[in-house]
Amino acid sequence: MKKTLYFSFLLLSLLLLTTGLLAATSKRVIGSLPSQDLSLKEWKQKASFNEYCMSCHKIDLSKTLKSGEKLNLKVNLNEIKQSVHGNFQCIVCHSDFSKTKHPLYRFKNKREYAANLSKQICQKCHTDATLRRNQVHYTISKTASCIECHGYHGVKPAKIGKNLPENQYCLTCHSKSITKKLENGEVLSVKVDGSHLLSSVHKDLKCTDCHKGYSKTEHPIKKIASLKEYRKQAIEICKQCHTKEVDQFNKSIHAKAFYQEKEKAPDCIRCHDYHKVARILPNNELKFNLCASCHGEEAKAYKDSIHFKALSESKPNAPNCSNCHKAHDVLPVSMAKLNDSCLSCHKDSKKAHNKWLYNPPFTLESFVDVHFKSASCSVCHAKGEKAVMLSLVDKAKKTGITVEDLSKALNWSVEEVKNKIDLNKDGLVQEKEFWQFLNTVKQKVKVELKGRLDLVNSNDAHKILSKKEAIKDCTVCHSSEAKFAGVLEINKEGDKTLKTLVDRKILNSVYAIPNVRDFYVLGLSRISVLDILFVLAVVCGIGFGLGHLSLRIITTPIRRKRREGK
Amino acid sequence: MKKVYLHPLPVRIWHWINAISFIVLIITGLQIRLVDKINLMSFESAVKIHSWLGFILLANYFIWLCYYLFTGKIFKIYIPPFWRPIEFIKKAFNQAKYYAYGIMVGDKNPHHPTPDSKFNPLQQVFYFIIMIFCIPLQILTGLVLWDPVQFAWLESLMGGIQIVSLIHNGLWVFYGFFLFVHIYLSTLGHTPLAHIIAMFTGYEEEHEEHTEH
Known part of the structure; x- marks a missing residue:
């Protein structure tokens, strides 16, 4: 009896163990089945969609997109329940899925996924017609995905309190990574970092002070052709308040390059930043670094000067780039009247020069002006090869002729102009070539040549010497054997001047008399x-x-x- | 031999200041212009001397002008009688003929100098051009080159610094010729030094045979 009882207990235990194992195995295969009494098929039929989907999507599943980004597929059911979609079954939104269908999508990146989600899923119910009830919302829906503001499954009503302060109101959306697709397909980020605004000089401004036409009720959709076009419009925004500065900028070589859409050409934003609008600090070194970030070669030359020495010694009056070239109306070197920049700091230089540079029997300062007018300060005060610079000037307007003007008048391409000057392409324009070129030009445009003494490489003008090292010997210039090259410089729209080396002896030719009427240097340009x-x-x-x-x-x-x- | 008082003191002073200034101006002008080829003095010294002498020449010109204007002799001596062109041309031709041929064969000088008519027709034309056009132009262009900023108005009136320089240097070329011809002609008195001495004393010795100075 004891044996029988013992056997029965063993059998029962084995049965229980087998059942337990089976149950455990079943769980591993189908997840959280509602009842161990049902087969997988029966469960599948009876399970709600949420139960069915969640059986997999409660696990830490993820999908790697083409871009390498990982998309998390895990869904928190509680989040859905607490959301405005709390009563929804998964297929209400994911209608292309069912218990028998599970299409596979291959999104390139999260952006595409999010955009698709908004369009294919959210906008099935939240159609344009309903969105249009709120213009701002509608506009945003065209440029940003729904989940940016409303989240994924935990869909929240994103109502923005109209009584919020304006900046906070705008930033509710614009602090998110929202973008705008431009007409040429480029993508513009319209995200604004609130901390940037607060750290900017515009921290006390309201968004609508700059972005006119926008308000808590108005959010027009602007059509912008491209990122370049957007930046042009940005200048107009700055101009609303900074009219003087923008007008100055519009005259500059920077503006010409910018409007010609040259790469790296600066606009307001490049120097002052977007919403982190910075006033260029009065710190000379920072100012220098700002220009040096684009003008590396010039910065290198400047470091070889007495001016940089003063800057590195933190002298308060040490000049930086904008002291000479100005901040907004930066002009090409040939037009910039840089001597005036020198004189704006070296105020007593006329008197100082007049001590030795005078015309007996009188000591008129105007004799110093004679020299200041026709020679760049750098000729005597900087290291570098000297040159007689000749530039083409419109005889009537007295304005510089540009390569583009020549190209237009003579039907040459801009690139062709240089070849038309140096016909034999030996790198030096001989007398014959020079006068031939000038005659060709004169047939179409009334021009004359303007002359001045300068350095061949304008960058060398940054290498200012100390006072002791400056040239005081008159014959350095006033001799026909003076070591001066000849350079024909023609301005280029929004670019550095086109410089062509010419035989300086052209100035000693009789042709120089009618053609270079206002330039004569004793000895140097004597008519042989x-x-x-x-x-x-x-x-x-x-x-x-x-x-x-x-x-x-x-x-x-x-x-x-x-x-x-x- | 009779003595004629041809050159009053102001004229003599003017002439010799002019003569020295001219020579030194030509030399310093050469030095300024050809600093790489001539080394008589430094460029700076040449400019200083040239500028000083330029102003001396300017002041001197006014001595001449004032003297001849106030005495009224400018019209008698310097202005060729344009109102009698045929007669004047005939006289000028005879004078040229004398220099080219007559002087060689011992003809008498057709011109007889007097205080009111000291120049023969050829001299009259030359000195009229020199005194009324060349020297004023030389001074004016010199002033522009001396300080083109101060005299910018004059520069633009003349058509630019290149034209100004061309006039100044063109006249320098002319004076290069004139100086030697003038010195040579001054030796054509009854003795080689007669005219030169007259320019010191004021008195021209009138020889039996009228000569030229």
């Missing part, structure tokens, strides 16, 4: 044929005397005979 004429005149003068004297000597016997009455 006059020297020959002077020698001829002296020879003729002496020859006349000697010839006449000789004839008088030869004819002495005739006169003697006549006097003697023979």
Whole structure:
């Protein structure tokens, strides 16, 4: 009996163990089945959609997108229950899924996934017609995905209190990573970092102070062709308040380059930033670094100057880039009147020069002006190869002729202009080539040449020497053997001047008289044929005397005979 | 031999200041212009001397002008009688003929100098051009080159600094010729030094045979 009882207990235990194992195995296969009494098929039929989907999506599932981003597929059912969609079954939104269908989507990246989600899922119910009831909401729905503001499954009503302060109101949406698709397909981020605003000089401004036309009730949809177009519009926003600065900028080489859509061309934003609008600090070193971030070569040359030495010694009056080139109306070197920039700091320089640079019997400061007018300060005060710079000027308007003007007038391409000057392409324009070019130009445009003394490489002008090292010897310039190159410079719209090396001897030619009418440097640009004429005149003068004297000597016997009455 | 008082003191002073200034201006002008080829003095010294002498020449010109204007002799001596062109041209031709031929064969000088008519027709034309056009132009262009900022108005009136320089240097070329011809012609008195001495004393010795100075 004991044996029978023992056997029965063993059998029962084995049965229980087997059942337990089976149950455990079933759980592993189908997840949380509602009842162990049902088969998988029966459960599948009877399970709600949420139960069915969640059987997998409660696990930490993820999908790797083409971009490498990971998309989390785990769903928190409680989140859904607490959301405005709390009563929804999964297929209400995910209608392309069912217990028998599970399509596979291949999104390139999360952006595409989010955009698709908004369009294919949310907008099935929240159609444009319903969204249009709120213009702002509608506009945002066209540029941002729903989940940016409303979340994924825990869909929240994103009602923004109209009584919020304006900036906070705007930032409710714009602090999110929302973007705008531009007409050419480029994507513009319209996200604004609130902390940037607060740290900017515009921290006390309201968003609508700049973004006119927008309000808590108005949010027009702007059509913007491209990112470049957007930046052009941004300048107009700045101009609303900073009219003077933008007008100055519009005259600059920077603006010309910008409106020609040249890469790296600066606009307001490039120097002052977007919403983190910064006033360029009065710190000279920071100012220098800002320009140096684009103008590396120039910065390098500047570091070789007495000016940089003063800057590195933190002298308060040490000049930085904008002291000479100005901040907004940065002009090409050939037009910038940089001597005036020098004089704006070196106020006593005229008097200082006048101590040794004067015209006896008087010591007029105007004689210093003669030199300041026709030579760049850097010729005497900086290291570098010197040159006579000749530039083409419209005879009537007295304004510089640009490469583009020539191209238009002569039907040459912009690139062709240089080749038309240096016909044999040997890198130096000879006298014949030069006058030939000028004659060709003069047939179409009334031009003359303007001259000045400067450095061949304008970048060398940054290498300002100390006062002691400056040139004081007049013959450095006033000699036909002076070491000066010749350069023909023609301005280019929004670009650095086109410089072509020319034989400086063109200035010693008679053709220089009518063509370079307002430029003459004693010795350097003397007209050589006059020297020959002077020698001829002296020879003729002496020859006349000697010839006449000789004839008088030869004819002495005739006169003697006549006097003697023979 | 009769003595004629041809050159009053102010004229003599003017002439010799002019003569020295001219020579030094030509030399310093050469030095300024050809600093790489001539080394008579430093460029700076040449500019200083040239500028000083330029102003001396300017002041000197006014001595001449004032003297001849106030005495009224400018019209008698310097202005060729344009109102009698045929007669004047004939006289000028005879004078040229004398220099080219007559002087060689011992003809008499057709011009007889007097205080009111000291120049022969050729001299009259030359000195008229020199005194009324060349020297004023030389001074004016010199002033522009001396300080183109101060005399910017004159520069633009003349058509630019290149034209100004061309006039200044063109006249320099002319003076290069004139100086030697003038010196040679001054030796054509009855003795080679007669005219030169007259320019010191004021008195021209009138020889039996009228000569030229």
